[in-house]
Amino acid sequence: MRTVLFIIQKEFSQFFREKTNIRMLLVMPVIQLILLPLAANYEVRNIQICIVDHDHSGYVRELTHKIAASPYFKLNSYLDSYKDGLERMEHDEVDIVLEIPPDFEKTLIRENEAALSASVNAVNGQRASLGAQYLLAILRDFNREIRLKWVQFPKFNPVPIIQIDHSFWYNPMMNYKHFMVPGILVILLTMVGANMSALNLVREKELGTIEQINVSPIKKYHFIIGKLIPFWIMGQVVLTLGLLIARLIYGIVPLGSIFSIYLFSSAYLLCILGLGLLISTFANTQQQAMLISFFVMMVFILLSGLYTSIDSMPQWAQWVTKINPIAYFVQVMRLVIMKGSGIKDILPHLASILLMAGIIIPWAIWHYRKRS
Amino acid sequence: MPENYLIEVNNLTKRFGAFTAVDSISFNVRQGEIFGFLGANGAGKTTAIKMLSGLLTPSSGDAKVIGFDVKTHAEKIKKNIGYMSQRFSLYEDLTVFENMRFYGGIYGLRSIEINTKAEEILNVLNLLNERNILVKSLPLGWKQKLAFSISILHNPPLVFLDEPTGGVDPITRREFWELIMEAANRGTTLFVTTHYMDEAEYCNRVSIMVDGKIEALGTPLELRQQMGVTNMEAVFLSLARKSSRSEL
The missing domain is CATH 3.40.1710.10 (abc type-2 transporter like domain)
Incomplete structure (x- = not known):
C-alpha cells in the first residue's frame, strides 16, 4: 500500500505544479455553473x-x-x-x-x-x-x-365549471434553475473527472515515463488505484464548489441530506474516473483519448435525461440509460435536492453505480499492460 | 555450471508480424561484468533489452535473468533490475528530489533510506543546490547522470542501460562512464547498449548485433585480434556493412 501513497504524492505534485490544472479544476466549473443555467432556459419568451x-x-x-x-x-x-x-x-x-x-x-x-x-x-x-x-x-x-x-343573466353557467387547478410538487414555482443546476453540476463533474483521468495515463505513455513504471515491480492495481485516488479527491472538491455555488447564487439548498449526495458521488466518481482510465489504456495519444472520451460522454450526456425526459425516449434508448452512470447521478441529484429523498430511496441507484464501477475498474486494471 | 551467469539467453527471438527484430540470439552475461551490447540503429538492441527486462514478451526461445524466466516471472525480474531507457524517463515536471523519492518509493525503499540515498546521489553528482529544481531545467547530460543514479537507487544487482549516452557531449559521456565503472566496482552487473565504439572499450565483453543476429562476441581485445584491426570502430564497421536492413 505504501506504493500507492507514493503514486498519489507524485500525482498531486504534478497536478499542482501546472497552474492550468488548478484553473481547470476550480475556475472553469464556477464560470460554467454561473453561465450555463442562464442559457439552458426552457421558458420561451418574446x-x-x-x-x-x-x-x-x-x-x-x-x-x-x-x-x-x-x-x-x-x-x-x-x-x-x-x-x-x-x-x-x-x-x-x-x-x-x-x-x-x-x-x-x-x-x-x-x-x-x-x-x-x-x-x-x-x-x-x-x-x-x-x-x-x-x-x-x-x-x-x-x-x-x-x-x-x-349571456347577461345566465340560468346556468355557460362556461364549463370543471376547471383543473394544478400544483407542482417538489418544484412549486416550476423554477427551471432548480431543475437544471443539479444536472449541470453532474455534467461538469463528469467532464472534469473523465477528461483528467483519460488524459493523465496516456500522457505518461506519450512522454515515455510509463516505460519506467512498467519496468518497475509496481503492481498494476496499485498503479491504477494510485491514479484514481487523487482525481477522486479533486472530484469531491469540484462537487463541493458546485453545491456552494448552487446555494449562494441560485439559492438551491438540498432538501435531502448532503451526506447522501456525497455517498453517491463517492461511488459515481469511481465509476467515471475508472472509465477515463479505461479509455486511456486503449488510447496511445492524448488526442485519441480526448476523442474517445468526448464521444462516450456526448452519448451519455444526451441520453442522461438532463435535457429530455428519459420516459419519452424510445425503448432502446431507455435501455442505454440503464448503463449510463450520468443518468443515475442526474436522477439522484434531483431526487435529493428537490424531493428530499434519503439514502434509502437512492440505494437502487447506488447499487447500479457500484456494480458499474466494479466492472470498469477491474477492466481498466486488466487492460493496462505492463508488457506488450 | 562453473560460472555464475546473471543473464542466460538461448535462441531468443522476437517477431513483429513478418519482421524478425531479434533473430535467435544466444549469449550469457557473467556476474559483475560490464557487458556491451553493440549494434547499428535498428539492429534489434532495444527489442532485446526490452525482452530481458520484462517489457516485451519473446516470440520464442528462452532467457533467464537473475535466475528467473522472462516468460513466466517478468515481475520478479523487475524487482531486481534497474533500467534506464534511451527515451528520457524522469518526470520533467517534478523536482530532482521528488523524482528520487517517487522511484525510491515504488521500489519499496523506506523514507529514511530514500533520504540517505538521495543525499548521497546529490553529493556524487554535485547537484546539492539543484535538489528542488525541476528536472526539465537541468542540462541533458545532468539529466542522464541523474536518471542513471535513480535507476540504481534501489541497489539492483543488474542494470540495463539502453543507449544512456545518446546526444551527450564527450566530457559528460566520460563522466557518465565513470559512474558506470563505480557501480561495476561495487559489484553491479551492467548491460549497456551503445553505438559509440570508444565506449565499447570500457566494456569487459561486447557483442555486436547485425540485423537481429549476434555476429561477434568477446572481449574488445579478442574481437580486434579476430578481425585483425586496431580499434573497435573498424571491427564494428566491417561487421555492420553486412547489414541489409536500412535504418529504421
Whole structure:
C-alpha cells in the first residue's frame, strides 16, 4: 500500500505544479455553473407575433391587446396582407403569423363561431409548439370572456365549471434553475473527472515515463488505484464548489441530506474516473483519448435525461440509460435536492453505480499492460 | 555450471508480424561484468533489452535473468533490475528530489533510506543546490547522470542501460562512464547498449548485433585480434556493412 501513497504524492505534485490544472479544476466549473443555467432556459419568451387583420373590428382590437399584453408575446407587426406576414417569417423576424379573416366579428356573432388561422415557424420546434400552445390558451381565454359578456343573466353557467387547478410538487414555482443546476453540476463533474483521468495515463505513455513504471515491480492495481485516488479527491472538491455555488447564487439548498449526495458521488466518481482510465489504456495519444472520451460522454450526456425526459425516449434508448452512470447521478441529484429523498430511496441507484464501477475498474486494471 | 551467469539467453527471438527484430540470439552475461551490447540503429538492441527486462514478451526461445524466466516471472525480474531507457524517463515536471523519492518509493525503499540515498546521489553528482529544481531545467547530460543514479537507487544487482549516452557531449559521456565503472566496482552487473565504439572499450565483453543476429562476441581485445584491426570502430564497421536492413 505504501506504493500507492507514493503514486498519489507524485500525482498531486504534478497536478499542482501546472497552474492550468488548478484553473481547470476550480475556475472553469464556477464560470460554467454561473453561465450555463442562464442559457439552458426552457421558458420561451418574446415570441414575435404578426397579426394580419382583414377585419378591423373591435373584437380584433381587443384580441390584439390581449396578445400584446402577454409576457410571452411581442407584437411584431400589424399588417393587412398575409403575404407580407409570411415574408417577415421568411426573414426570421416573426415566429407566428395570426391571420384574422374578413367579417370575423360578424361571423362570430351571427354563427356563434369563427375561424382564425395561425402559421407557426417550426424551425425551432420547441419554440413553435410552446408558442402555439400559449396562443391557443390566450384565444380560449378570449373566447370565454366574450361569451360571458353575451349571456347577461345566465340560468346556468355557460362556461364549463370543471376547471383543473394544478400544483407542482417538489418544484412549486416550476423554477427551471432548480431543475437544471443539479444536472449541470453532474455534467461538469463528469467532464472534469473523465477528461483528467483519460488524459493523465496516456500522457505518461506519450512522454515515455510509463516505460519506467512498467519496468518497475509496481503492481498494476496499485498503479491504477494510485491514479484514481487523487482525481477522486479533486472530484469531491469540484462537487463541493458546485453545491456552494448552487446555494449562494441560485439559492438551491438540498432538501435531502448532503451526506447522501456525497455517498453517491463517492461511488459515481469511481465509476467515471475508472472509465477515463479505461479509455486511456486503449488510447496511445492524448488526442485519441480526448476523442474517445468526448464521444462516450456526448452519448451519455444526451441520453442522461438532463435535457429530455428519459420516459419519452424510445425503448432502446431507455435501455442505454440503464448503463449510463450520468443518468443515475442526474436522477439522484434531483431526487435529493428537490424531493428530499434519503439514502434509502437512492440505494437502487447506488447499487447500479457500484456494480458499474466494479466492472470498469477491474477492466481498466486488466487492460493496462505492463508488457506488450 | 562453473560460472555464475546473471543473464542466460538461448535462441531468443522476437517477431513483429513478418519482421524478425531479434533473430535467435544466444549469449550469457557473467556476474559483475560490464557487458556491451553493440549494434547499428535498428539492429534489434532495444527489442532485446526490452525482452530481458520484462517489457516485451519473446516470440520464442528462452532467457533467464537473475535466475528467473522472462516468460513466466517478468515481475520478479523487475524487482531486481534497474533500467534506464534511451527515451528520457524522469518526470520533467517534478523536482530532482521528488523524482528520487517517487522511484525510491515504488521500489519499496523506506523514507529514511530514500533520504540517505538521495543525499548521497546529490553529493556524487554535485547537484546539492539543484535538489528542488525541476528536472526539465537541468542540462541533458545532468539529466542522464541523474536518471542513471535513480535507476540504481534501489541497489539492483543488474542494470540495463539502453543507449544512456545518446546526444551527450564527450566530457559528460566520460563522466557518465565513470559512474558506470563505480557501480561495476561495487559489484553491479551492467548491460549497456551503445553505438559509440570508444565506449565499447570500457566494456569487459561486447557483442555486436547485425540485423537481429549476434555476429561477434568477446572481449574488445579478442574481437580486434579476430578481425585483425586496431580499434573497435573498424571491427564494428566491417561487421555492420553486412547489414541489409536500412535504418529504421
